[in-house]
Amino acid sequence: MKKTISIMVPCYNEEENVPLMYDALTNLFDNELNDYNYEILFIDNKSLDKTRDQIRKICEKDKNVKAIFNAKNFGQFKSPYYALLNTTGDCTVSIAADFQEPVEIIPKFVKEWEDGNKIICGIKNKSKESKLKFGLRALGYKLIRNFSDVQTIDQFTGFGLYDRAFMDVLRELGDPEPYFRGIVAELGFEPKMVYYTQAERKHGKTSNNIMTLLDAGMVGVTSYTKKQFHLATLFGFFIAVLSFLGALVYLILKLCMWDSFNAGIAPLIIGMFFLGGIQIFLISFIGEYIVSINKRVMNRPLVVEEERLNFKEKKEN
DSSP states (O other): OOOEEEEEEEESSOTTHHHHHHHHHHHHHHTTTTTSEEEEEEEEOOOSSSHHHHHHHHHHHOTTEEEEEESSOOHHHHHHHHHHHTOOSSEEEEOOTTSSSOGGGHHHHHHHHHTTOSEEEEEEEEESSOHHHHHHHHHHHHHHHHHBSSOOOTTEEEEEEEEHHHHHHHHHHOOSSOOHHHHHHHHSOOOEEEEEEEOOOSSSOOOOOHHHHHHHHHHHHHHHBOHHHHHHHHHHHHHHHHHHHHHHHHHHHHHHSTTTOOOOSHHHHHHHHHHHHHHHHHHHHHHHHHHHHHHHHHTOOSOOEEEEESOSSOOOO
16 A cells, blocks of 8 residues: 655745646656655645635645645744644655755655654755855854754754654644744654755745744744853843942942042943843843743634635644
């Protein structure tokens, strides 16, 4: 009996890329992967173009293709994670619709899977995107890794193959604010790394900007790091000791040179602004954690569906 490979493709404004992605994936299963059945699941995160029209056409002609249309845009983490939970194959491959992640590397993922690896991670070792953006991503991964108690995976976006055993772990997790990249590193089996060069987008314009990158970084920070609070404690203690010593020096100088020593208010103003800036910075971190805790306590659904296509029955959220 043939095994089934699920392919999960998250979409947002990908009307030109969706048909090409479908053709590229089905071509794989007609050739290199013809020993496997396939299931392709497109999840559309409330696109503003004709992405859904393209997906509908594909679903009409190929019943092995499924679709979930979100009622609104639920962000870059929740939507693809929710789609992963709705796949049914013996393994699941996650790949972006914009062709920055190479379709042709999927057979290599499958070979590693057949060799016994439960998780195969696609790792960007080179990129054709702007050097600034690639460098900022690399810096973000490095910061999260250095502050995290979990050994996170650098240059890993979620592109990879995941065995059904790991998918079952995800379904039992029940995390309303999932950071998939961290979950793979923390809860997954030992991952096998497969390296690739990230291509430029084939069509369309990326929705990522400095704010979405910052949001992604903060989700990673609040989910998997706490060392900054240890550093803040040490820094606060250091400032307190330094302030005490400074006050002691000023007291001694004033007692020894009562009439001639005049420090003025400059040290007071400088110290006030310095400590005020540090407090604002640390309070913002605490605020991020509070927001993260609040989202988890509310336990809202990952996604609210507007419509699903080619599923045998409606899945309740």
